[in-house]
Amino acid sequence: MKNHILRYGIIGGCISVALGILNWFTVARYGPTVSQTFGWIAVLISLMCVPLGIIHFRDKINDGSVSFFGAFKTGFGISLVFSVVTGIYSVVFFLLASDDFDDWRRRGLNEAELQALELQLEQTPAYLLTPLGQGLIFFVMMLLIATVINLVSSLILRKA
Secondary structure, X not given: OOHHHHHHHHHHHHHHHHHHHHHHXXXXXXXXXXXXHHHHHHHHHHOOHHHHHHHHHHHHHOOOOEOHHHHHHHHHHHHHXXXXXXXXXXXXXXXXXXXXXXXXXXXXXXXXXXXXXXXHHHHOOHHHHOHHHHHHHHHHHHHHHHHHHHHHHHHHHOEO
16 A cells, blocks of 8 residues: 555544544533534544645655546545544444443433433444444444545546
């Protein structure tokens, strides 16, 4: 695999992991809404490694030009590495903090919201509630978001 794809994917994944840890130990005490908002901002910040990686490929490796397909291929590789790193982080997080996360998620819910959450959890297949299942969900979710960012970046950054 190309060195720049690994580098930008790992950097993006590490930024996401660092901001996720920061979120859990600081921001999460303000409740799920604030924490989720911070989490999505953290994902978007860390995914800026996709267009930055495409720019690096275009300007430093490919002599200032890149086709849409070349940009998309580079960005998808970065997105894949990023998603693997964040998926692994999610597995580790749920292995270490699953019970605390469940308690945190229920905190502040009224009776109706708590019943709705319980109903949702009952309808969720058991394997998706395991650390590996959570990691898989997070991997797929991050890959889809990263692919959208990659598509937009590839359209904007292509140069003949």
